[in-house]
Amino acid sequence: MALRAALSLPSALSVHKEGKASVSFRESIHFVSTATAKDCRKRDLSVGTIRAQTATAAPSVDEATSQQKKTLRKGTVIVTGASSGLGLATAKALADTGEWHVIMACRNFLKAEKAAKSVGIVKENYTVMHLDLASLDSIRQFADTFRRSGRPLDVLVCNAAVYLPTAKAPTFTAEGFELSVGTNHLGHFLLARLLLDDLKQSDFRTKRLIIVGSITGNTNTLAGNVPPKANLGDLRGLSGGLNGVNSSPMIDGGEFDGAKAYKDSKVCNMLTMQEFHRRYHEETGITFASLYPGCIATTGLFREHIPLFRLLFPPFQKYITKGYVSEEEAGKRLAQVVSDPSLEKSGVYWSWNNNSSSFENQLSKEASDAEKARKLWEVSEKLVGLA
Numbered sequence: 006m007a008l009r010a011a012l013s014l015p016s017a018l019s020v021h022k023e024g025k026a027s028v029s030f031r032e033s034i035h036f037v038s039t040a041t042a043k044d045c046r047k048r049d050l051s052v053g054t055i056r057a058q059t060a061t062a063a064p065s066v067d068e069a070t071s072q073q074k075k076t077l078r079k080g081t082v083i084v085t086g087a088s089s090g091l092g093l094a095t096a097k098a099l100a101d102t103g104e105w106h107v108i109m110a111c112r113n114f115l116k117a118e119k120a121a122k123s124v125g126i127v128k129e130n131y132t133v134m135h136l137d138l139a140s141l142d143s144i145r146q147f148a149d150t151f152r153r154s155g156r157p158l159d160v161l162v163c164n165a166a167v168y169l170p171t172a173k174a175p176t177f178t179a180e181g182f183e184l185s186v187g188t189n190h191l192g193h194f195l196l197a198r199l200l201l202d203d204l205k206q207s208d209f210r211t212k213r214l215i216i217v218g219s220i221t222g223n224t225n226t227l228a229g230n231v232p233p234k235a236n237l238g239d240l241r242g243l244s245g246g247l248n249g250v251n252s253s254p255m256i257d258g259g260e261f262d263g264a265k266a267y268k269d270s271k272v273c274n275m276l277t278m279q280e281f282h283r284r285y286h287e288e289t290g291i292t293f294a295s296l297y298p299g300c301i302a303t304t305g306l307f308r309e310h311i312p313l314f315r316l317l318f319p320p321f322q323k324y325i326t327k328g329y330v331s332e333e334e335a336g337k338r339l340a341q342v343v344s345d346p347s348l349e350k351s352g353v354y355w356s357w358n359n360n361s362s363s364f365e366n367q368l369s370k371e372a373s374d375a376e377k378a379r380k381l382w383e384v385s386e387k388l389v390g391l392a
């Protein structure tokens with residue numbers, strides 16, 4: 006009964022202490038290339054030139070060496086919100102392969118550095134860069150800083166999120182968007198749009214844009230039917246600027262509800278991935294994907310929830326719904342979506358079954374509504390200053 010109450014009842018209490026991310030990882034450090042980013046760029050350019058000139062001829066010694074070097078170059082992956090939970094576990098899983106350099110795009114620089122050290126990510130395999138998704142200026146600055154670093158971009162993972170289930174009133178981003186949708190959707194929307202050209206230029210073996218979704222935004226599931234349910238309506242609140250002053254802070258124009266705002270933001274994430282796929286996959290060859298990594302009930306996502314919820318949620322998911330997954334396992338799943346050749350298909354919402362094998366999942370009616378996705382895209386680009 007207590008469990009049910011904690012899992013279903015909102016509370017006036019809110020917890021500001023961070024949930025502990027207890028991640029235990031197998032230490033496996035592989036070969037690490039020590040080439041600088043500039044070296045990578047130079048090499049890639051030369052590979053491109055040689056390829057174009059010798060399209061039908063047998064490979065020259067130079068070309069063979071360049072091709073070899075090209076496959077040896079590490080991929081560069083940006084992971085937003087890599088300072089805890091899923092983002093950190095994914096950064097660790099990717100860095101440990103020795104094949105990836107992870108840009109940890111985080112709002113708290115020091116926390117991210119400490120987190121990387123605490124899970125043992127080797128220094129050569131990551132760089133922390135500042136990114137606050139609740140500020141459009143910060144996002145633009147991040148894109149500039151990343152470009153100035155000289156690294157190519159091969160994969161972008163839009164992972165960061167906030168969840169404010171106990172908030173009684175809305176809070177806002179620097180530009181005055183309700184914080185959950187502003188951070189989880191609008192911030193990532195601008196970031197992904199700004200970095201699309203960089204992704205296009207990648208000549209790595211794979212180039213991907215991944216936006217983390219969730220089961221709770223999908224009303225074709227039991228989890229997605231726990232109230233309050235996601236519903237974007239006709240986007241009237243979003244069209245009005247989501248600012249709570251001359252428009253509602255909720256996408257559908259309704260009263261503020263923090264849990265619903267999060268679930269709505271996840272629907273936006275899944276719609277955005279599909280709209281990217283429709284607009285750009287054929288032209289660019291970029292793989293666009295979303296996923297539900299499983300219920301990672303121990304992460305910092307629940308830091309604002311009441312203590313009883315945080316106590317009971319992990320055993321509830323472990324023993325009752327059986328939807329629980331550890332941070333380490335979830336990190337491996339997202340790392341697969343980043344890197345695994347068998348998950349190259351674009352436009353897919355990935356999920357995993359109980360024996361941890363991936364499958365293409367079905368999205369709810371709303372989360373696969375192409376017309377809504379197009380409208381969401383157009384309204385979002387106006388709000389973030391792209392149109």
Ligand code: NDP
Nearest residue numbers: 086088089090091137138139164165166300301304305306
């Ligand atoms: P965490 O709270 O552990 O991680 C969220 C990350 O987002 C943190 O690194 C946090 O930074 C960062 N973040 C929050 N706001 C901003 C901002 N304004 N700018 C930059 N970074 C920000 O949660 P999870 O690991 O659980 O969540 C990761 C993703 O997984 C989310 O997209 C979530 O929706 C999704 N997901 C989670 C599930 C779960 O069961 N936990 C289930 C399904 C999907 P900081 O460390 O500074 O707070």
Ligand code: PMR
Nearest residue numbers: 009012013170219220221227228231267299300301326328
């Ligand atoms: Mg849910 C198979 C059942 C299932 C799964 C996989 C989840 C995942 N949840 C399930 C069922 C239920 N949940 C049921 C039956 C209840 C009512 C007791 C329930 C309740 C519940 C609450 C109160 N669940 C929650 C909450 C949250 O606050 C979490 C949330 O909605 O955050 C937005 C949550 C979650 N349940 C999940 C997952 C993955 C979450 C985390 C949120 C997310 O990132 O989507």
